[in-house]
Amino acid sequence: MTSLRHNTDKEPRDAYLDTARDCILDVGWRRTTLTEVARRAGVSRMTIYRSWADMQQLLADLMTREWGTVVAASLAEEDADAPTVDRLVGDILTTIRRLRDNELFVRIVELDPELLLPYLLSRRGRSQDGILELTVRAVRDGQAEGTVRAGNPDAMARAMLLAAHGFVLSSHTMVDDDVSGAELDAELALALGRSLAP
Incomplete structure (x- = not known):
């Protein structure tokens, strides 16, 4: 079988997914918000909202x-x-x-x-x-x-x-x-x- 890989350019988007992953591991998905992801990532909420309209979209990508x-x-x-x-x-x-x-x-x-x-x-x-x-x-x-x-x-x-x-x-x-x-x-x-x- 050949490889199934995601795009690993390690762009800011990947860093935000890493942050979301850490949040979910810490407190679970229900208590993880885009605002919390932005806070932990050290960026504005709008920066996160430009990539994902809601947590469901972010979770699907994650x-x-x-x-x-x-x-x-x-x-x-x-x-x-x-x-x-x-x-x-x-x-x-x-x-x-x-x-x-x-x-x-x-x-x-x-x-x-x-x-x-x-x-x-x-x-x-x-x-x-x-x-x-x-x-x-x-x-x-x-x-x-x-x-x-x-x-x-x-x-x-x-x-x-x-x-x-x-x-x-x-x-x-x-x-x-x-x-x-x-x-x-x-x-x-x-x-x-x-x-x-x-």
């Missing part, structure tokens, strides 16, 4: 950047010599683990889980579309090699993303004395690998 960074870091760990299916499944599992451990993601889930609901119940976000694009490309590559079964790559990628959603958000509810998180992840890897096999 999440796109954050999740893109998570995916890029996962892809950087992949074994370029591994078979296509193994790389794809490994990328998905690594991304799931990184998201579950990401401090911004954890903070949102703990304090403001409703922020994620639109992306689970109503529409896809930019990050999900980026992940789908990478996954479709990997599926097509595998099909061209003959290592991935025939089928609609878009449907296959979307099914894998839906499975990943559950493992990112809910796997902890299935972990107890009888089943470990590592065992669940291994089952997902097995299911994904078999679903792709010719």
Whole structure:
């Protein structure tokens, strides 16, 4: 899979997103305002309002950047010599683990889980579309090699993303004395690998 990266020119806009991220980690999204972001960034409110009309827009940009960074870091760990299916499944599992451990993601889930609901119940976000694009490309590559079964790559990628959603958000509810998180992840890897096999 090729890299999913956000624009990292480190312009003032990135610094403002960094500041917003720190605010959300400190007090949660509900208590973070554009005014507070401006104050912490040492700029006027109008400077922030020129980039984002409200916190929802700022949060969407922050999440796109954050999740893109998570995916890029996962892809950087992949074994370029591994078979296509193994790389794809490994990328998905690594991304799931990184998201579950990401401090911004954890903070949102703990304090403001409703922020994620639109992306689970109503529409896809930019990050999900980026992940789908990478996954479709990997599926097509595998099909061209003959290592991935025939089928609609878009449907296959979307099914894998839906499975990943559950493992990112809910796997902890299935972990107890009888089943470990590592065992669940291994089952997902097995299911994904078999679903792709010719």
